[in-house]
Amino acid sequence: MPDNTLALDVQDLSLSFQSRTGRIPVLRNVSIDIEPGEIVGLVGESGSGKSVMSLQVARLLPEDAVVVESGDVTVNGISTRAATRRQMTRLRGSEIGFIFQEPMTALSPTMTVGKQLGLAIRRHRGGSRAEVRRQAIAALDEVRIKNPDVVVDQYPFELSGGMRQRVVIALAMVGNPSLLIADEPTTALDVTVQDEILKLIRQLAQDHGMSVLFVSHDLAVVSNLCQRVFVLYAGEIIERGATRQIIDAPAHPYTQALVGALPRLDEARELNPIPGEPPDPRAVEDGCVFAPRCPHRFEPCDLKPPTLDLEAGHRAACWLHAREEAHDAR
Amino acid sequence: MSATTLVARPSLGRRSGTLLRRLTANRVTGCALVVVALLVLMAVLAPLIAPYSPTTVDLTHRLEGLSGAHPLGTDEVGRDILSRLIYGARISIGVSVLVVAAAALVGMVLGALAGYFRGWTDHVIMRAVDVILSFPSLILAIALAAALGPSLANAALAIAIVKVPVYARLAYGETLRVRQQLYVRAARTYGIGSGWIIRKHVLPNIRSSIIVQTTLDLGDVILLIATLGFLGLGAQPPSPEWGSMISTGWHYLIDQWWYPTFTGLAIFVTVMSFNLLGDGVSDLLEPTSRD
Amino acid sequence: MPVDEQPLLEVENLEKTFVTKRRGGEHRTVAADRVSLAVRAGGALGVVGESGSGKTTLVNMIMGLERPDAGEIRFRGRSLTARGARFPYGEIQIVFQDPRSSLDPRMTVRSLLREPLTNLPRAQRDELGSEDKLRELAGRVGLLPGQLDRRSHEFSGGQRQRIAIARALVTRPALVVLDEPTSALDVSIQAQILNLLRELQRDYQLTYVFVSHNLAVVRHLCSEVAVLAAGRVVEAGSTAEVFAEPRDGYTKTLLAAAPSLG
Numbered sequence: 001m002p003d004n005t006l007a008l009d010v011q012d013l014s015l016s017f018q019s020r021t022g023r024i025p026v027l028r029n030v031s032i033d034i035e036p037g038e039i040v041g042l043v044g045e046s047g048s049g050k051s052v053m054s055l056q057v058a059r060l061l062p063e064d065a066v067v068v069e070s071g072d073v074t075v076n077g078i079s080t081r082a083a084t085r086r087q088m089t090r091l092r093g094s095e096i097g098f099i100f101q102e103p104m105t106a107l108s109p110t111m112t113v114g115k116q117l118g119l120a121i122r123r124h125r126g127g128s129r130a131e132v133r134r135q136a137i138a139a140l141d142e143v144r145i146k147n148p149d150v151v152v153d154q155y156p157f158e159l160s161g162g163m164r165q166r167v168v169i170a171l172a173m174v175g176n177p178s179l180l181i182a183d184e185p186t187t188a189l190d191v192t193v194q195d196e197i198l199k200l201i202r203q204l205a206q207d208h209g210m211s212v213l214f215v216s217h218d219l220a221v222v223s224n225l226c227q228r229v230f231v232l233y234a235g236e237i238i239e240r241g242a243t244r245q246i247i248d249a250p251a252h253p254y255t256q257a258l259v260g261a262l263p264r265l266d267e268a269r270e271l272n273p274i275p276g277e278p279p280d281p282r283a284v285e286d287g288c289v290f291a292p293r294c295p296h297r298f299e300p301c302d303l304k305p306p307t308l309d310l311e312a313g314h315r316a317a318c319w320l321h322a323r324e325e326a327h328d329a330r
Numbered sequence: 331m332s333a334t335t336l337v338a339r340p341s342l343g344r345r346s347g348t349l350l351r352r353l354t355a356n357r358v359t360g361c362a363l364v365v366v367a368l369l370v371l372m373a374v375l376a377p378l379i380a381p382y383s384p385t386t387v388d389l390t391h392r393l394e395g396l397s398g399a400h401p402l403g404t405d406e407v408g409r410d411i412l413s414r415l416i417y418g419a420r421i422s423i424g425v426s427v428l429v430v431a432a433a434a435l436v437g438m439v440l441g442a443l444a445g446y447f448r449g450w451t452d453h454v455i456m457r458a459v460d461v462i463l464s465f466p467s468l469i470l471a472i473a474l475a476a477a478l479g480p481s482l483a484n485a486a487l488a489i490a491i492v493k494v495p496v497y498a499r500l501a502y503g504e505t506l507r508v509r510q511q512l513y514v515r516a517a518r519t520y521g522i523g524s525g526w527i528i529r530k531h532v533l534p535n536i537r538s539s540i541i542v543q544t545t546l547d548l549g550d551v552i553l554l555i556a557t558l559g560f561l562g563l564g565a566q567p568p569s570p571e572w573g574s575m576i577s578t579g580w581h582y583l584i585d586q587w588w589y590p591t592f593t594g595l596a597i598f599v600t601v602m603s604f605n606l607l608g609d610g611v612s613d614l615l616e617p618t619s620r621d
Numbered sequence: 622m623p624v625d626e627q628p629l630l631e632v633e634n635l636e637k638t639f640v641t642k643r644r645g646g647e648h649r650t651v652a653a654d655r656v657s658l659a660v661r662a663g664g665a666l667g668v669v670g671e672s673g674s675g676k677t678t679l680v681n682m683i684m685g686l687e688r689p690d691a692g693e694i695r696f697r698g699r700s701l702t703a704r705g706a707r708f709p710y711g712e713i714q715i716v717f718q719d720p721r722s723s724l725d726p727r728m729t730v731r732s733l734l735r736e737p738l739t740n741l742p743r744a745q746r747d748e749l750g751s752e753d754k755l756r757e758l759a760g761r762v763g764l765l766p767g768q769l770d771r772r773s774h775e776f777s778g779g780q781r782q783r784i785a786i787a788r789a790l791v792t793r794p795a796l797v798v799l800d801e802p803t804s805a806l807d808v809s810i811q812a813q814i815l816n817l818l819r820e821l822q823r824d825y826q827l828t829y830v831f832v833s834h835n836l837a838v839v840r841h842l843c844s845e846v847a848v849l850a851a852g853r854v855v856e857a858g859s860t861a862e863v864f865a866e867p868r869d870g871y872t873k874t875l876l877a878a879a880p881s882l883g
Contacts, residue, residue, distance in 0.1 A: 045807035046778075161672075190671035191834055195878035217807055220837075220880035247882055261812035263841035265864065265881045271841065273812035277777060512723035516788075519684045521710040521740035534727050 005077040007179045007211035008034040008057065013071035015056060023067060024281050026052050028235045030071070032213075036178065039205055039212040041226035041243070043219055043258070047278045049235040054183045054215045058096045059088050076178050093124060097172030097210075101184040103164035106171075107156040113140070113167050114152035120174040139170040144200060162193035166200070173204065180205070183215045198225050219258055223247050228313070231255050234279050234289045237307075241314035251316035253294045288319070296320060352614055359610030365603035373419040380413035384570040393586045403588040406578065411589065414570035415596050421571045422600060425486050426551040430544050433490045437497025438540050442532050444498070445505025446524065456502060459495040467492045471554055475563040482571065485564035489554050493547060500543055504536035538615060545611040549604035556597050572597050627698055628659035629828050630683070630713075630796055635692035637678055637852075652678035653689065654852040660845065662795070665822065665829040667843030667860060669836060669875070675852040676832050680800050683830065684715055696796070710740050711792035718801035720781035726774035730764070730784055731755060733773060737792050749791060761824075762787045762817060779810035786817070790825060798830045803838060815841060836879045840864060848872050 010032040016023040026049045034040045044050035055061050057073050059080050073080045075095050083091065092098070100106050108116060117136040121127070127135065133152065140148035143166040156164055165185060172180060182201065186194035202225060205212050216222050222229055222243075229246045231239040231254065239252040250256040257274040276293045279285075288294070291301040300319040307317045354360035372379065388408035395403050402411040444455035462470065474488035508514065508531065517527050558564035559573025567574060572593050579590035637653040652675040660666040670676040681687040683694060685701065685708035694701045696709060714737065717723040724733055734755050738746040748754070756766045762783040773781060782802060789797055799818070803811040819842065822829060833839050839846055840860055847857040848869065856869040867873045 045809060191836070191880075192671065192874055192878045194880070218880065219808065220882050223882050224880050258808060259882065261809050262882060263812075263815065263837040265837045265840055265876070265879055268841045268860075271812040271816055273816060274809045275813075277779065277810070511725075512717045512719055513725040515686065516715065516717065516723055517736065518686060519710075519715055520737040521708065522736070526739065530728075531725055535725070 005036075006033050006074070007036045007038070007076060008032065008040075008213060009074040010053070010057070011072050011074065013053075013056070013073060014069040015052065016067045016069055018065050018067055021282075025069075025284065026235055026281055027056075030232070030235070030237050032230050032237070032240075034179070034211045034213060036211055037205065037209045038228065039202065039214060039226045041222035041229040042213060042215045042232060043217065043222050043229055044215075044232035045217050045278065047234070047281070048232045049281075050215045050217075050232050051183055053232070054098075054181050054213065057179075057181055057213070058092050058098055059083075060092075060098070093120065093175035093177065095175075095178050097175065097177035097180040099165070099168055099172050099180065099182045099185045101187050103161060103168050103188075104156065106168045107164060109156055112153055112155055113159075117152070117167075117171060117174065120171055124175045139174060140167070142173070142204070143167070143170045144196075145170075160193075161189050162197065165189065165193075165197055169197075169200065169204070173208075176208065178210060180210055180212045181215070182212060184217070185214075186221065187216070187218070194221070201225065219247075220262060231258070234284060235281060236289050236317070238290065238318070239316040241310075241316075245311070245314040249314075251310055251314065251321060252290075252318045253296050253320070254290045255316075288317075356610055358606055362603045362606035362610065365599065366607050369419055369600055369603070370423060372416055373423050376416050376420055380410075380416040382410040382413040384409060384414040384417040385568045386410075393582065393589070395586070396588060402592045403586065405575070405589055406582070409568075409570075411592060414575060415572070415593065418570040418572045418575065418593075418596070419600070421482070421565060421569065422552050422555055422597075425482065425555055426548055429486050429490045429493065429551050429555075430547050433493035433547075434497050434540055434544050436490075437494040437499075438501045438533070438536065440494070441498035441501025441503075442505045442528055442536065445502040446509055446528055446532060455498065459498045459502075462492065462495045463499070465492075468554065468557065471558060472561065472563065475558050480563045480566060482565040482569065485555060485558040488558070488563075489551055492554075493551065496547070497540060497543060500539055501536050504539050505532055508532050508535050542612045542615050545608035546605075547608075549601045549608060552604060553597070553601045626661075629662040629664075629697060630830065631659045631693075631695040632679075632683070633657050633693045633695070635679070635682060635689045635694070637675075637682065637687070637689050651675075651852045653682070653692075655692070656849070656852065656854055658847045658854060658857060660796075660828055660830060662828055663822075663826060664845060665831060665843040667839035667846040668830060668832045668849055669834065669839055669846060670832070670849035671834050671875075673851065674849040676849055677800075678852075679849070680715070680798055680832055683798055684713065711737065711745075712794050713796045713798065714789040714792060714794040715798045715800065716782075716785050716789050716802045718804050720778050720785055720805065723785050724773040724781055724788075727772060729770055729772055730759070731769040733784060734758065734769075734788050734791050737788060741792065745792075749793065755791075758787045758791060761821070762790075763813075779806055779813065782806060782810075782814055783817070786814075786821070790821065790827075793825070794827070796828045796830065798832070800832045801834070802831075804833065804835065811838070818842060836864070836875065837881065848875070 010030055013027055013030045014025070015027040016025045030053060032042065042050050042053065052061065057075065057080070068081060075091060078091065078095070080088065080091070114133060114136045117139055118132045121132050121135050125135070137148045137152050140151055145151050145163060145166050151159070159167070186197050189197065198221065201212060204210065214222060214226055226243055229241065229243050230237050231246070231252065233254050239246065239250065239255045246255060247259060250259050257272065260272040261274065263271060274293055279289065279292065286304065287302040288305050291297050294301070305317045305319045307315050308321045309315055310321060354363065386409060391404050391408045393404060393406055394400055400410050400412065402415065405411055440455050444452045471488045471492045474491060475485045478484035478488060514527060514531055517531060555564055556573035559571045560577045562574070562577060565571035565574055575593045576590050579593055582589045635653045635656040639650045639652055641648045656679060658666065668676055668679065678687065682689050689702060696713065700706050701708060735750045738750045755769060759766060759769060764780070764783060764787070773784060776784065803814050806814060815838065821827060829843070831839060831843050843860050845858070846860040846863050847854050848871065850871045856863055856867065856872045863872065864876060867876055
């Protein structure tokens, strides 16, 4: 495998849901790239398609309901579109780790923590009972659980939300994945616990040289953890760039509005909410997907804007920036 | 579109147009619907379509086979079997609808009261429910009907008593869910009393599960009525109730095969189509994931 | 204290312990440990706490859904917790966190808005529940008059929360308790609702008790704050001061952990 293989390469992915009334486009021409060892954020509100995107990377969506119209998702050079089911099963766990939002549904309530970890450990590494138990305790220790030798025999209901999430992370790490997908892992947790979990994820990514795709609606959380950010709106990536670029100089009106709508801790300033609501995926019109709500809408917006380069790595799909000296991307 | 978007419980009234279309989309359910509709029509229009009165005795035409005058033959006192079957549909279907409706209503209220107030109300009602449910329903219905005395009304009462606990338990579980909802808590902050909350919030929100259960129970109750009738515990002669017709008819099975056979067929077809229809309806209205 | 300087709501030394029977004995949870706070008319008090802090119990006690073991709650100087005290229905209202569960999905918006009036005297009920008043209220929170006939399950989360807010205002309350009203909403919708709450407070002369774990939101809306942890108020004061110079260790941890841009 060459050194410059991307940990994740979503190439121009367009995906629809098959429903009784027809096809509903959920993702349109989405492209995301993650270098090895990078922590990348995917920011979107509800209905943006971000959960669909994260599930599709691991092909966890029901196959008969999903139609991949075009594009591909490549993990560490391996195409998930071309992969067979067996190959995908092997990919999950050994290349792709997954953390969901609700720790309680990711853990079986009838098995102890140790037993669940043991199942995963035995699948990836094998070993005697004592050896597996030793590794389970070590895995719990790595996610900074206190008294791992006690916790290993406990049931999920005996643990707090934060501890359960740590167990879920330990489970995801068992196969030593090169890519960790975290879909809103801290949304259901208290603020102080959230802070610890985020620090843990950062530490693990560093220690293992692991890449992270961090999916969230919380721009503040993403800005604290991620090096680069992709902004998803109504199924399209409307802006991407380094975190600092996105926060300090958001180029797309939606990103600007998102930044402007966040209340700050240091001062009580005016919030500028975006009027209206995101479009129904069944009724998306031609042209820029954000145009109906955009304060800067003007004539060209009836046509879909191309993604334009602004500066190194910073790109936005907005006609406003076509006026400047910009090169078309792709 | 979030992959975790959950579907709200469907409301019965609004979409009845598409309900009909969706019901008939499945072949089996569609056929069942047609048969049930015909049977109900037949029961309603009995006086108009039955060629003879179901009770007129004519000893000169006893146990006659199929003929032009009597398409399904006659019974041991010369009554036309076809007419008796048609009128019998009134009893089978009519009584079962009444029984199921009564059991559902009583059970729903009892279950809702037990689930909302908990404590002693819960204990008393639900333990009684447990006791009744611990008996096999047919055995209990037979025992109750026998104790009450043989008559159609008593048989109906016995079956209703046996069915009430099913609805009570269903309503109980649904009520437990509803009372956790914030809108119930909100109502209490307005100073609204329990009676209002149960009437306006609990009952309407548990209704759809109850209705689904009634569609499944109709076929079962029709069979129970016929069974009790067969055992002599239900409708008494000369009433053209199907079960009691078989209890006299089966003696003639060898030589006058048409007598019990057509009656049995009537029971079979009716119960089967109601059951299939109930299955189809409950599949459609089956509540999908809740939050 | 002269009447006009009296706080609208005063909570004094509230205590509440829950006892559950477990294997091996009893399990005691202290939900409120001598909790005291106050909010003046027209003010906005933020109550910050994470799970297990006792904020839900505090809200329930203020709303009269639970009785404290000890201590007193006073509204306009009158005790709410004394024996025989009648809860001032209509004067204190609440907006809950989950807009899906706080509105009966089968009820129309009109019925939902009228529900809080059920317990009020007839004259008040007719006046405040008139079609005109309802339309005015609906419009004020951003709903169209035609939507009064729709059932609540047809609306989005943000719209439902607007309905919940309108419902809380229908009795023209003096005090509104808001229990994490924007936590379940997207950021852009949250901003709309926060702005709406600010305007409504001004237009209807409302007093807010705003419970939240989101410090930035509290900073935005509340001039005063009380930090709750394990049933105790660990710090209280003006929001700007407490956030700029927290004295309590837990408050410091909370502030440090709160995600903020840049």
